[in-house]
Amino acid sequence: MREAFNPGDRVRTTTFDPPGHTRLPRYARGAVGEIVERAGNHPRAEDRARGLPGEPQPVYHVRFRASDLFGSGDHTVTVELWQDYLEPLTNHDGNAAP
Amino acid sequence: MGVSRINDVGGMEGFLAVVEEPDEPPFHADWEAHLHAMNALLIRQGVYNRDEFRDALERMAPAVYLTASYYERWYCAITTLLVEKGVLTAAEVAGNGHGAADA
Amino acid sequence: MSGHHPSAPIAGQVRHIENLLEQRGVIAPGEIDHRIDALLAGGSPLNGARIVARAWTDPAFRDRLLADANTAIRELELSMGGGEELRLKVIANGPGEHHVVVCTLCSCYPTTLLGPSPTWYKSDAYRARVVRDPRGVLGDFDLELPADTRITVWDASAESRYMVLPRRPEGTDALTETELAALVTRNGLIGTALV
Numbered sequence: 084m085r086e087a088f089n090p091g092d093r094v095r096t097t098t099f100d101p102p103g104h105t106r107l108p109r110y111a112r113g114a115v116g117e118i119v120e121r122a123g124n125h126p127r128a129e130d131r132a133r134g135l136p137g138e139p140q141p142v143y144h145v146r147f148r149a150s151d152l153f154g155s156g157d158h159t160v161t162v163e164l165w166q167d168y169l170e171p172l173t174n175h176d177g178n179a180a181p
Numbered sequence: 182m183g184v185s186r187i188n189d190v191g192g193m194e195g196f197l198a199v200v201e202e203p204d205e206p207p208f209h210a211d212w213e214a215h216l217h218a219m220n221a222l223l224i225r226q227g228v229y230n231r232d233e234f235r236d237a238l239e240r241m242a243p244a245v246y247l248t249a250s251y252y253e254r255w256y257c258a259i260t261t262l263l264v265e266k267g268v269l270t271a272a273e274v275a276g277n278g279h280g281a282a283d284a
Numbered sequence: 285m286s287g288h289h290p291s292a293p294i295a296g297q298v299r300h301i302e303n304l305l306e307q308r309g310v311i312a313p314g315e316i317d318h319r320i321d322a323l324l325a326g327g328s329p330l331n332g333a334r335i336v337a338r339a340w341t342d343p344a345f346r347d348r349l350l351a352d353a354n355t356a357i358r359e360l361e362l363s364m365g366g367g368e369e370l371r372l373k374v375i376a377n378g379p380g381e382h383h384v385v386v387c388t389l390c391s392c393y394p395t396t397l398l399g400p401s402p403t404w405y406k407s408d409a410y411r412a413r414v415v416r417d418p419r420g421v422l423g424d425f426d427l428e429l430p431a432d433t434r435i436t437v438w439d440a441s442a443e444s445r446y447m448v449l450p451r452r453p454e455g456t457d458a459l460t461e462t463e464l465a466a467l468v469t470r471n472g473l474i475g476t477a478l479v
Contacts, residue, residue, distance in 0.1 A: 100185065103236065104232060104235060104236040104239060106389060106441045106442055107441070108189055108191045108192075108388050108389055108415075108439065108441060109185040109189045109191070109192070110191045110192035110388075110415060110416075111191075111439075122371065122373070122442065122443065122444050123371055123443065123444075125442065125443045128232045128235075128442070131230050131231070131232035131233070132232035132233055132235065132236040133233075134229075134230070134233060142442050142443060142444075144373075144438075144444075146436070149415075149416070152192070152415075152416075153192060153416050156416065156417070156418075157434075157435075158418050158419075158434070158435035158436065158437060159434070159435075159436045159437070160415050160436070160437045160438075160439060161436055161437070161438045161439065162439045162441050163439070163440065163441045163442035163443070163444055164441065164442065165442065188389055188390060189388070189389060190388060190408050190411050190412040191386075191388030191389070191411060191412060191415045191416075191439065192388075192412065192415055192416045193412040194412075195412075196408055196409035196412045196413055197409055198409070198424045199404050199407060199409050199410045199413070199414075199421055199424040199425070200404060200424070201402070201404050201424075201425065201471075202402070202403060202404070205402050205403060207323075207324060207399055207400045208400065209403075210295065211295070212294060212295040212298040212299070214320045214323075214324075215298050215299075215302060215316055215320070216298055217320070217323070217400065218315075218316040218317075218319035218320045218323065219298075219301070219302060219305070219311065219316055221319055221323075222311050222315060222316065222319060223305075223310070223311075226310065226311075228310065235389070235390050238390065247408065251391070251403065251406045253294065256294060256297065256298060259301070260301060263301070263305075268305070268308065268310060269301075269304055269305075269308075273304060274301065276300070
């Protein structure tokens, strides 16, 4: 799978809550963040947890403001996420609450 | 938000202060080191993969997960997978934990 | 969860499983002992301290380390381990900038390089709290950062493993690389200490 995002891109994480194993932490679901860096290509953890080889897909470091995640805090949290978890954010809804 | 598993604790409220143990050794007991090595070997041998191991940890009953020590969780996950993968039966796992027949 | 469970029953259970796996030929006799020896001999915070001291004394190495840590640490004859090598990402603290590492979903840590992580790093309390309240958690370690220091928490949620490159302390210009390495602590490599 090709890389869909570049450093600096704004993204929103999925709100999908899968029934099994996932590597998208609950606190970072449905949140708006910024791509910091690419982190290689890896099979999805969801597939591997079911014993499947999984097709490699891009992984990114994505930075979130704590205030966007928790409603408070002046720090940032950088989470490492598979491309599947992310959708592009267009400018007009950039400030919309999840 | 939904059905997150008990391992997904990031941001959760109510936990107490983090306590550091001075001069902590790599392992607190031999069995912890043995479990650590056993898990690495089972993954290397392809009995299961890292994500299947994490998945097995996450499937623990929440109350058990929260009260178990770190390596007690590992014991639970490893034996769950050994049974599910058909390497051992549940009866064999439960068979003798006290060392009488297999000491 | 206290982290202290040297209880006899579980020790016997682990031995029981180990015996069964050896009888079935899943694990060769002695292999577990070899693996433990290799882990304890290979992984240590001292490795991280050597990397940090080199980065403090050699700016070109520091650049290489931050760009591609897996390749750079081979210059010190270190590696992230055989087999499927995990990506190591080194994050540098700077003036007004502090990083701290966690794995909220499990306990990801560069174990082959730094040895087993401390119990507090694996605790539910650390994993739950540090993403939301890093200043509070750093306070548990008696680390109080200036109010204008920007803190970034790195959650090891996928395939990278993280190590913090602390700032070189003031007044250490005269120290050798070996003496500098002796200043670096395991907590400094995670971000719960300044060095």
